[in-house]
Amino acid sequence: MSKTDYIPSGFIETLQVYVRERGLPAPVLLDEMSLELESPSVSALRFCDLLESVRQLDPVNALGVRLGLAVRPSQFGVVGYMVSSCGTLGQALARYHRYQGLLQAGLSSRAWLKDGVLFMRWTQSVANTPLASEFSLAVFVSLCQALVGRPITPLRAGLPFSRPEDAAVYPVLLGCPVDFDCNAIELVLPAHLLALPIFSKDPYLLRLLEQQAQALLKQQPLIEGGQTGAFFTQVQEQIVESMKNGDVSAEAVARMLGCSLRTFYRQLSSAGYSYRGLLAHTRHTLARQYLADPALAQTDVALLLGYSEQSSFIRAFRSWTGMTPGEYRGNLTQGKRDFTSTDPGRRAIP
Structure with a gap:
């Protein structure tokens, strides 16, 4: 797989806001982020570098999760506006799956329903660092919550890296048990959430x-x-x-x-x-x-x-x-x- 995968540059806005709100001394980094935002997309490798730069400035536990939960649908680009137009969360997730390649070409995912439960699993060929993986998981949870306008409670989540020293913060932030050393990024949701209506703030x-x-x-x-x-x-x-x-x-x-x-x-x-x-x-x-x-x-x-x-x-x-x-x-x-x-x-x- 090519190492030139790209993602929407809008995700960088969340990093900028975090750096500013935390008062981190990073004027050069903020300028670099602003330059990247001039284009609609950013190299996945470059985004991983920016994530790591923020972590070095503020090495808090589960930083990727904290950042991902702050992402807004508009930062997903045209796919964000598209899913925001749907009537229910189920319709939005079906369309998200259809056009996920526009978010990240190197994204490979699978979703299936069984016994009233929705199982999702995905891998990222380029943006596959632990920090990027937990960011990706949290971004998806944040998108679902923003679409329905209320918190959702996953049944379980999984991450493809070893258990960190302070793993207790992950279930607190995500609101569900979190497994580590998984083969892919995983998220399990109750199927009844798919019927929730979407009240889009951008019509x-x-x-x-x-x-x-x-x-x-x-x-x-x-x-x-x-x-x-x-x-x-x-x-x-x-x-x-x-x-x-x-x-x-x-x-x-x-x-x-x-x-x-x-x-x-x-x-x-x-x-x-x-x-x-x-x-x-x-x-x-x-x-x-x-x-x-x-x-x-x-x-x-x-x-x-x-x-x-x-x-x-x-x-x-x-x-x-x-x-x-x-x-x-x-x-x-x-x-x-x-x-x-x-x-x-x-x-x-x-």
Whole structure:
């Protein structure tokens, strides 16, 4: 694995606040942190160095946990805004898992439910020092608590390093028993927490997602009449919902509509549409709307459309319009709004 993994630079803000609030004599270190914050991401190795610099200034027990518990959702970058827009903690964690690579490419995780308990386990290929590992664990707990607006009580936590001399502080800070010498970072939560509602304090992304749904609902159905038209509308609406969770596969949409994949394909085919074409048409329509908003970065647009990689969005957009998203946005800026929209979902039925 490459040693050039990156994480959101927003996490550095927590380190800055800690140094200042503790009155630590580190003007040079604070300046270095400010420079790193000028970029949206920071090398994972560099972040580990900054963590260690703070520890040398203030060698308190469980420093990584203390720092991680102070992180806010906004410091997660676009993923933080995305999970903050969800309706429940369960929806947020599903989306977090889907887009975790945007937080740290070297992050490998697994989550599963069993007997009313949610088990999570993850490893970090680069940011894998004891300090970084405990920071990562605490950051996740902090995110969950911030999303639901109240403390949560894990059932257990685990860390992949030897038991420190003063291990008693870890369960006090995290609110649960903590094991050491684990094979990975581990967290166990009661499954009922997944139903907790999210009261987001930053509704910006939620508003965008609502606009996304409204934009499609305002479109006149491309299919006229009866059960076929109603089914088409349901498919459009479900595509919008599936984009929020990052899984826009035909299987996922059909499952949410309560029909078999075979029936799903047959109904679309009878109306003269393919699912791939319909998905492309929906994404194309919304992409043009989002690119007209200068406040949205291209990476944000890609995520809103359900792409896990910006490169995939760029390729798709070029196939729809013959230009890149950047070129399209540049033409909009120049007032060239005479682009025509095709319906790539339509195909001939013999």
